[in-house]
Amino acid sequence: MTRKEADDRRRIEERIDRAADRIGSVWPLHSFVTANPLSGFEDEPFHRAVAEGERLFGGRGYPHPSVFRRAWETGRIDPDALQRELEAHDIDRDPETLLDEMADTEAERGSETDDATAAVDRVLTKWLAAFLDQGQSKWPMPDRGDGFYAAWREMAPHDGDVPGCDDPDDLPETATEALESVLGDYPEGRWADIAEHHLAALPGWSGFIKQRADDDANAWQERYPITLTEYLAVRLTLADLLDAPIDLAAAADGDADDTAVADDTSGADSSDTDDEDVPLPEIWLTAWERSYRERLLEGIDDSVTDPSEADDGERPAAQLVFCIDTRSEVIRRHIEAQGPYETHGYAGFFGIPIRHREYDSHAEADACPPIVEPQHRVVDRPDEETEAVTARDRWTGLAGAARKHFKTLKNNVVAAFTFVEGAGSAYGSAMAARTLSPSTIAALESAVDERVPDYYEASSPAVDYDAYDDHGHGDHDLPRGMSLEEKVEYAATAFELMGWTEFARLVVFAGHASETTNNPFDSSLDCGACAGNPGGPNARVLAEICNDENVRAELRERGIDVPEDTVFLAGEHNTTTDEIELFDGDVPESHREDLEALREDLEAARAGAAAERTEATGGDPDASVAEVERKAADWAEARPEWGLAGNASFVIGPRDLTADRDLDGRAFLHSYDWTTDPDGEALEGIVTGPLVVTQWINNQYYFATVDNAVYGSGSKVTQNPLGNVGVVQGNGGDLMTGLPLQSLKVDDDRPYHQPLRLTAVIHAPVDRVTEILREHEDVTQLLDNGWIGDLTVVDPTQDNAAFQYAGDLEWAAETELDVEATAETEPATPPARPADDD
Numbered sequence: 001m002t003r004k005e006a007d008d009r010r011r012i013e014e015r016i017d018r019a020a021d022r023i024g025s026v027w028p029l030h031s032f033v034t035a036n037p038l039s040g041f042e043d044e045p046f047h048r049a050v051a052e053g054e055r056l057f058g059g060r061g062y063p064h065p066s067v068f069r070r071a072w073e074t075g076r077i078d079p080d081a082l083q084r085e086l087e088a089h090d091i092d093r094d095p096e097t098l099l100d101e102m103a104d105t106e107a108e109r110g111s112e113t114d115d116a117t118a119a120v121d122r123v124l125t126k127w128l129a130a131f132l133d134q135g136q137s138k139w140p141m142p143d144r145g146d147g148f149y150a151a152w153r154e155m156a157p158h159d160g161d162v163p164g165c166d167d168p169d170d171l172p173e174t175a176t177e178a179l180e181s182v183l184g185d186y187p188e189g190r191w192a193d194i195a196e197h198h199l200a201a202l203p204g205w206s207g208f209i210k211q212r213a214d215d216d217a218n219a220w221q222e223r224y225p226i227t228l229t230e231y232l233a234v235r236l237t238l239a240d241l242l243d244a245p246i247d248l249a250a251a252a253d254g255d256a257d258d259t260a261v262a263d264d265t266s267g268a269d270s271s272d273t274d275d276e277d278v279p280l281p282e283i284w285l286t287a288w289e290r291s292y293r294e295r296l297l298e299g300i301d302d303s304v305t306d307p308s309e310a311d312d313g314e315r316p317a318a319q320l321v322f323c324i325d326t327r328s329e330v331i332r333r334h335i336e337a338q339g340p341y342e343t344h345g346y347a348g349f350f351g352i353p354i355r356h357r358e359y360d361s362h363a364e365a366d367a368c369p370p371i372v373e374p375q376h377r378v379v380d381r382p383d384e385e386t387e388a389v390t391a392r393d394r395w396t397g398l399a400g401a402a403r404k405h406f407k408t409l410k411n412n413v414v415a416a417f418t419f420v421e422g423a424g425s426a427y428g429s430a431m432a433a434r435t436l437s438p439s440t441i442a443a444l445e446s447a448v449d450e451r452v453p454d455y456y457e458a459s460s461p462a463v464d465y466d467a468y469d470d471h472g473h474g475d476h477d478l479p480r481g482m483s484l485e486e487k488v489e490y491a492a493t494a495f496e497l498m499g500w501t502e503f504a505r506l507v508v509f510a511g512h513a514s515e516t517t518n519n520p521f522d523s524s525l526d527c528g529a530c531a532g533n534p535g536g537p538n539a540r541v542l543a544e545i546c547n548d549e550n551v552r553a554e555l556r557e558r559g560i561d562v563p564e565d566t567v568f569l570a571g572e573h574n575t576t577t578d579e580i581e582l583f584d585g586d587v588p589e590s591h592r593e594d595l596e597a598l599r600e601d602l603e604a605a606r607a608g609a610a611a612e613r614t615e616a617t618g619g620d621p622d623a624s625v626a627e628v629e630r631k632a633a634d635w636a637e638a639r640p641e642w643g644l645a646g647n648a649s650f651v652i653g654p655r656d657l658t659a660d661r662d663l664d665g666r667a668f669l670h671s672y673d674w675t676t677d678p679d680g681e682a683l684e685g686i687v688t689g690p691l692v693v694t695q696w697i698n699n700q701y702y703f704a705t706v707d708n709a710v711y712g713s714g715s716k717v718t719q720n721p722l723g724n725v726g727v728v729q730g731n732g733g734d735l736m737t738g739l740p741l742q743s744l745k746v747d748d749d750r751p752y753h754q755p756l757r758l759t760a761v762i763h764a765p766v767d768r769v770t771e772i773l774r775e776h777e778d779v780t781q782l783l784d785n786g787w788i789g790d791l792t793v794v795d796p797t798q799d800n801a802a803f804q805y806a807g808d809l810e811w812a813a814e815t816e817l818d819v820e821a822t823a824e825t826e827p828a829t830p831p832a833r834p835a836d837d838d
Contacts, residue, residue, distance in 0.1 A: 009176045012183070012191070013229055019196035020228050022056065025214070025370075026207035026737050028134070028725045031532040032524040033370050034644070036699035036787070037203075037711045037737060046757075046786035047278050056200040059703070059710035062281035063755045065102040067706075071288055072099065076754070078291035085287040089278065102280060114251075116244035121202060123161045123242075124235055125732055127152050128205050132212075133723035134220055148226040149175040149233050164241055175233035182236040182246060190247060197248040198235050199228065204735030206231060208725065217355070217366070217374075217478075285756070289789040293759045296649055297792065297802060299661035300761070305796040307499065307654035307673045316342040318506040318598050320571075321498070323348030323527060323535060324668045324690060325512060326647045327575045332669070333662065334608040338601035343655065344498050345669040347690045348529035350509055350542040351493050354378045355478060358537065359459035367530045367538050369693050376486075377478045378541060380459040381467070457585060461541050463487070487545045488554040494542065495560055497682045499654065499673020503566040506587075506594050509542050510580060511535020512573040514643075518635035520721045521713075521740060525575060525643045528697060529690075539570035540583060547586070567591050576632045576641045577625070578609040613641075638716050638742040645744055645753040647701060650694045652686055653763025653794070668694050674764040674796060683764055684772045687779055691760060695788050698758040704738035705745070705755040712738040757789030766793045766803045766811055773809055784808065 022040035027033040036042070037059075041049035050061020071077050072095060082095060091098070113121070130141040131148050143151040153171050156162045165171060172178040183191050199206040209231050212221045236246060245251035319342045320335060322328035332343040353368035359380035366374050462468065468480040482490075513534030514525035523532035530538060545551055546568040555562060570583040580602045587595055607621030614624045631640045642665075650668040651658060658669070670686055677683055704712035713719065713736030719727040726735040744753045762769055773780045782788050784807050791805040802814040 011188070012176060012179050015192040016195050016228055016232060018192045019199055020206075020210055022052075022196055023199050023203055023207050023210055024737070025211035026204055026726070026735060027211055027370070027532070028208070029520055029721065029727065030523055030724065031365065032521060033532055034524065034528055034697045034700040034739075035370070036696050037703050038699070039696070042782060042785065042787055044785060047282050049785075056197070057203055057710050060707035061703075062279070062285060063706050063751075065099060065106055065281075066749070067751060067755070068102065068281070068284045068288070069099050070750075071754070076291060077284070077288045078294065081290040081294065082284070082287040085283050085290070089283055091280075091283070098280060098284075102284075114245070116242050117201070117239070117248070119161070119242050120235065120238045120244045121734075122732070123159070123238055125202065125205065125728075125734065126161075127155070127159075127234070128231075129723055129732070131224065131226065132205075132208070132220075132725055134725055136722075136724045144224040147175075147224075147230060149178065149230040152234050162238065162241060171237065172233075175227075175230045178233040178237050179229070182240050186247060190250075193249055194236075194247050195232055198232055198239075201235075201248070202734045204726065204737045207737060208735055286789070288754075289756050289759060292648055292754075292756060293790050293792065296651075296663075296667075296759060296761065297794075299663075300657050300794060300800070301660070302800045304654060304656045304763075305800060306675055307656060308501070308675055314340065315502070316340050316504045318342075318508060318594065319344065319504045320508045320510055321346050321350075321494075321671075322510050322573065323512050323529060324650075324670045324694070325527070325529075325575075326644055326665050326668055327641075328512065328573065329663050329667055329669055330612060330665045331573060331578055331580070331605060331609045334605035334612075335602065336659065337608070338605055341601070342504070344500075344671040345655075346494060346498055346671060347693075348511060348527040348535040348538070350511070350535070350538045351490055351497070352376075352538045352541050354538065354541065356380075356461075356533075356537045365531070365533045367533055367535075369529050369689070370531060371689070371692060374478060376482055377480045378461050378463060378537075379480075380537075381462045382459050454581075461537065461544060463541055463544050482545075484550055484554070487548060487551050488558075490542065491546050491551055491555060492558055492560060493682075493685070495555075496676065497685060498671040499676040499682070500560075501676065503562050505563075505565050505567065505591060506598060507546070507566060507568045508571050508582065508598075509539040509568065510571040510573050511537070511539040512575050514641060515574050515576045515632040516640040517633055517637070519637075519640060520716075520719065520727055521743065524739065524743070525641060528644075529693065534572060536570060536572035536583070539572065543568040543570040543583075565590075574632075575643075577628045578606040578613075580606065642752065643739075643743055644697055644701060647694075647698055647758075648754065648756050649759040649761065650691060651761045651763075652683070652691075653761070657763055657794075672763065674768070680764075680768045680772060683762070683768060684775075687762075687769075687772050688776050691788075692779065692782070695758055695782055698756075699787065700738060701744065701753050702755045702757060704743075705751050705753045708738070708741050708744065712736070712744070713740045716740045716742050757787065759790045759792070760788055761792050761794060763794045763796060763800075765797045766795045769793050770809055770811075780809070 024035060024037045024039045027035075038049050038053050041052050044052070047061075050059075053059045053061055068077070072082075079095075086092070086098075093101075127141075130137070131144055131151060133140060141151060141155070143154050146154075153168050153173075156165050156171060157167055159165075172181050183194065186194065206228065209226055209228055212218055213225075213227050215221060238244075239246055317340045320332075321344045322332060324345045324347055328345065332345075335341050335343055347369070349368045349372075353372050353375045354366075355364050355374040355377045356367045357364040357377075357379045359382060364377075368374055462480075463482055465479070465481040465483050470480075511530070511534060512527055513536065514522060516522045516525065519525075526532050527535040529535070546562070552562050567587055569587055571580055572583070573580050582595070582599065582602075584595055607625055610624035610628045611619045611621050614627045628641075631637050634640075646664070646666045647668065648666045649663075650670070652670045652672045654673055655669070655671060658667070663669075668690070670690055672683060672686060674683070708714060713727055714729050718729055719736070719740065720729075720731065722728050722735070728735060741748075744751060746752045773783070783791055783805055793803045793805075793811070794800050795803060803811040804814070806812045
C-alpha cells in the first residue's frame with residue numbers, strides 16, 4: 001500500500017468513525033442488552049437529540065398527545081408541577097388548550113423511501129443476513145472468511161438484482177477503493193454526512209456491525225470479519241449500480257449544491273439553537289416526571305440519617321442480596337414481611353467481571369455490563385465423582401445424542417419426508433399439549449427438573465488462579481481464575497458499596513434469570529448487568545470467594561470482620577415465577593435448620609409476590625403461583641412477564657429509607673451507607689457504573705414506548721428471528737433494535753410502561769455528590785443534557801434536606817422549590833387521582 005493509498009484510507013475511515021458515533025450499538029438477540037438508541041447524541045440536550053433522531057431515523061421523541069392526556073386525566077401529572085413548568089417557560093394557556101394544540105399539530109411520522117433506495121435496502125439486507133448468520137443457515141455464504149466486501153464481490157455476479165456486474169473484476173478490488181470510486185464525485189466535506197445517512201438508513205444492521213466489530217472477543221467476528229467500512233462500500237456500490245441517491249440529505253432537499261455549501265454551517269446553526277427553546281411535549285414530560293418525583297420523595301423516611309442507628313442489635317435471620325433490578329423490589333418486600341430478614345441491592349453481576357463457561361457447555365458468555373470489560377475467565381468444573389455428576393452426565397449425553405439425531409433426520413434430504421411421516425403424530429401431540437394445557441407441561445418440566453441434577457449440583461466454578469494449569473493461552477489474554485488479592489478486593493468492594501458491618505449466619509447472593517418458552521426476547525428478561533445472561537454464575541463466584549478462609553483473614557486486616565459462623569451461598573431468582581432457588585450444596589449441617597426456615601419463608605414470599613403480579617387470580621396465592629408457572633411454560637404467551645417495564649427511579653441509600661414503602665416494582669434499589677464511605681469511593685463507583693447503566697435501560701424503555709416502530713421491534717406476532725442474531729418484521733428488512741410491543745403496552749392504545757426519564761435519589765452529603773460529578777463529566781453531561789430526568793440528593797448531614805440538581809453543578813433546596821410552586825392563579829385540577837394500574 002502506497003502512502004497516498006494509506007492516507008486516503010485513513011481519511012475515509014475517520015469520516016466513517018465520526019458518522020458511526022451517531023449510531024447506537026445493537027447486541028445479538030441471544031445476549032440482548034438494553035441501551036439508549038440515541039446514545040450517540042448524549043452530548044446534546046435532550047430536545048435537540050430527539051430532533052436529530054427524527055431527522056436521521058424518522059423516530060418520534062416524545063409521548064403521543066393522547067398519552068399525556070391520559071396521564072393528566074388520571075392524575076399522574078400534578079397540577080402544581082405542570083403549572084410551575086408552564087410558568088418557567090412563560091406559557092399562560094390552560095392545560096386543556098395545550099393538549100388540544102399538541103393533538104392538532106401532531107404530524108404523521110415516517111419517511112418515504114424512493115424506489116431505488118428501497119431496492120438498495122432489499123438487496124443489501126439479503127446479503128447481510130447471509131454473511132452475518134450465526135449457525136442457523138445450513139448452506140452458509142461462501143468466502144466469508146475473507147471479509148464482507150470480498151465475499152460479496154465474489155457473489156455479486158451471481159445475483160440477478162445487481163445490474164452491470166458480470167464478473168468480480170467489474171467491481172473495485174477493496175472496500176477502500178469502492179468508497180473512493182463513489183465518494184470521489186462529492187466534496188470531501190460531505191463524506192461524513194453521506195456516511196451518517198447511509199448508516200442511519202438501516203440502523204439495526206449498522207448498529208449490530210458496530211457492536212460486533214468493537215467486540216475483540218467475538219468468535220464470529222474473528223472468523224468472519226465485517227466492518228462499517230465494508231458495509232458502506234457494499235451499500236454505496238449498490239446505490240451507484242441501482243441509480244439510487246448517494247447524498248441522501250441533498251436528495252431530500254432537492255439541491256445537492258446548496259446542501260454541500262450549507263454543510264459547513266449546519267453544525268454551527270445547530271449549536272446556536274436556544275437551549276431554552278424546549279418544545280411543548282418536553283414541558284409536559286418534565287411536569288410528569290416532577291409529579292412522580294414528588295410522590296417518590298413523600299415516601300422517603302426522613303428519620304433515617306445514620307443507618308447504623310437503625311440497628312436494633314438483633315442479628316437478622318438471613319441477609320439476601322438481590323440485583324438492583326426493579327423486579328427485585330417486589331420480592332424483597334415480600335421476603336421482609338416473612339420475618340427478621342435483611343435485603344440489599346447490588347448490581348446483578350455482583351462486581352465480578354467474568355467471562356463464564358457453564359459446566360457441560362461449549363459456549364462462553366460475558367457476565368458483566370457492556371460498559372465493563374471482563375477481567376477473568378471462569379469455567380465450571382465437575383465436582384468429584386458424585387451421584388449428581390453421574391446423573392447429569394448421563395442425562396445430557398442422552399439428550400445431546402437425541403437432538404443430534406433428530407437434527408440430522410430433519411435436514412437429510414432422503415430421510416426428511418419419512419421422518420416427518422413417522423414423527424408427525426408425536427410432534428402433533430406435543431404441540432397440542434403445549435397449546436391446550438401449558439400447565440400440564442409446566443408440571444411435567446418440574447418433575448423432570450427434580451430428577452435431573454442442575455449444573456450447580458454437579459459442578460463448581462474454578463475461581464482460584466491455581467485451579468488452571470495453562471495460563472499461557474488464555475482467551476484473548478484474559479486471565480484464568482483470580483489471585484487471592486483480586487478475590488479480597490471483590491469481596492471488600494461488595495461490602496463497602498453496600499455499607500455492611502454486620503453479618504447473619506446465612507448470607508445469600510441471589511442472581512436472577514427468567515423462564516419463558518418460544519420467546520426470541522428471553523435474554524431481555526435476564527440480568528442486564530450480566531449482559532443479558534442469568535446472574536447465578538456471578539453469585540456462585542462471589543459466594544465461593546467469601547467462604548474462602550484466606551479471603552476472610554485478609555478482610556479482617558481491612559476491618560471487615562466476618563463471623564466464623566457466617567456461611568455465604570448463592571441463589572437465583574426466577575423473575576417469571578418468583579421462585580428463588582438456593583445453591584446450597586456447601587451449607588454445613590449446623591446451618592440446615594436456618595436453611596429450611598429460609599426456604600419456607602421464600603416460598604411464602606414467592607406466593608405473595610406472584611399474587612401481587614397476577615390480578616386475574618384475585619390474590620389467591622396458590623392460583624397465582626400456578627398462573628405464573630403457566631406463563632413460563634405457555635409457548636403462546638406473548639407476555640410471560642413485564643420485565644423492567646414501569647421502571648422510573650433509582651434510589652441509592654440504605655433500605656430503611658424505603659423499607660415501609662410499596663414502590664410498585666418501579667425503582668432500582670442500590671444499598672449504600674454514607675457513614676461507611678468517608679472518602680466517597682463507594683458512591684463514586686455506584687454513580688459512574690449502575691447509575692449510567694440504569695439510564696441506558698430507562699431510555700431504551702422510553703424510546704421503545706414512544707415510537708415502537710422505529711426504536712422498538714413491533715409486534716411479536718409478525719416478527720421473524722433471523723440468523724440467530726436478531727428479529728425482522730415480516731420476511732426481511734432491517735434488524736429491529738428494541739423491545740416488542742407486548743413488553744411495553746397493554747394494548748395498541750395504552751402503554752403499560754410510563755415513558756418517563758429516570759429519577760435518581762441519592763442519600764449522601766450533597767457536597768460529596770457534587771465532587772463526584774465534578775470529577776466525571778460524562779455523568780454530569782447526562783444530567784445537564786436531560787438524559788437523566790432528575791437527580792435529588794437527600795442530605796443526612798442536613799436533617800435529610802432534599803436538594804434538586806439544577807444544572808452546572810448547582811442545587812436547588814426543596815424549600816426554594818416550594819416557594820417557586822406558589823402561583824398567583826389557581827392551577828387546573830385534573831378529573832381523577834393517580835391510577836397506578838392504568
